[in-house]
Amino acid sequence: MGLRTTAAVLVGRAVRVAARLRGGGSAIPGNIALRIDPGFLERTIAAIPDGVVAVSGSNGKSTTTNMLSAIVRAHGLSVFTNPSGGNLPQGIASALLSEVSVSGKLDSDIAVLEVDEGYGTRLAELLKPKTVLLLNIQIDQLNRYHEPDRVAAMLGRVAASSTEGLILNREDNFLVDLDQQIPAKAGRAVSFFGGVPALVEPASHGVASADRFGESAASPGSRPAAVEVVALNGARATLAIEGAVLPTSGVAERTEIEVRLPARGLHYALDAAGAAAAARSVLGARFKPALVTAALDSLATVYGRGEMLVVNGEQIEIIMMKNPASLQLNLDSLESAPEQVFLAVDEGTPDPSWIYDIDFSALDHVDGITGSKAWQFAVRFGYLSIPVGSVDLDVRAALKAFLALPKPSTGHKVMILNYEQMMDIRKILGFKELEGGGAA
Incomplete structure (x- = not known):
């Protein structure tokens, strides 16, 4: 396999350079590498x-x-x-190309990999994870996933593949007892993360967990949490982390830390709790809560996820609407109606009918809408009596008009974008580095 692997790495890297110069195509280099050496990903990992x-x-x-x-x-x-965010085999292989030697050797102690839920079973077979962290099961892209029960079944198989650790969100209707729905495995430790009722219960739409019908289930929030969100103040959260049981008293140590979030919102705080719980599981006795604070306080935001861009000296917040739950939770997290807001959505959201289930009360107007699905959103806002400044299917023209608006008197400009428009608009603005670099 030596020559084939070397060829896969060299050709994949060349394609990667060309793709980055164009400002996209993050999965293409990995796809090429896997065609040359189909075992490249599995063998390296x-x-x-x-x-x-x-x-x-x-x-x-x-x-x-x-x-x-x-x-x-x-x-x-x-x-x-x-x-x-390349979470399919070709995306992970693309990420490998910049890390491996020409012979295909990876100098890393551990792999932490985002896994697409729809492709999770196959990836679990390839990657053989020791630890699995599952965040939520929410209403997603109906054209792809159909029903949450289907996603639950897929993620159940991913969870079952874990050999040492399984970390679950106790606030989720499906995940709160997923450990009891899959075959037990000797040596696998199960732990949970969540939030205190005082934070979860008043949330406008809870944690947007998909409804679970037709069977008896454990109550969300009922499982003891290894890491718990106990306070939330804007983009800062306090996490309570359970430690090892003290031999003298039999009581578990509990440490509270404060961390910075990528953006405001309970959903981001739960992500932080999940990450801390997974680190606690993986690292065991080596785990130090203070290092969670140090890591998250200096962490760069993943592109498009609460990202703040600076364009012509103005701050612009990027809010991505991947599916109904992500849009709703991001709207819920707004502290007030944005003074200037722009929306762009295209065929990456093939059936936007779910917008009729979204509570848009966090918005009092929209300055401009663009993308091939713009009129569907404009009609919805019309029914809600939310004023829309303009609808222009020409993305560049609409974006130019929005950027030309005077600087807001309070706050900053806000763009609500689906994934494909987020990628395109970042490129138009000059942010071509997929991992979040670049300059306007």
């Missing part, structure tokens, strides 16, 4: 000493993978991850 942590769920995968990687690095481990 299998050689990592401390194995794989797989992170999956309907929302928050990229953010949580980024957080967990930073926490593990803060503990002195070398981490391989897929930072651009």
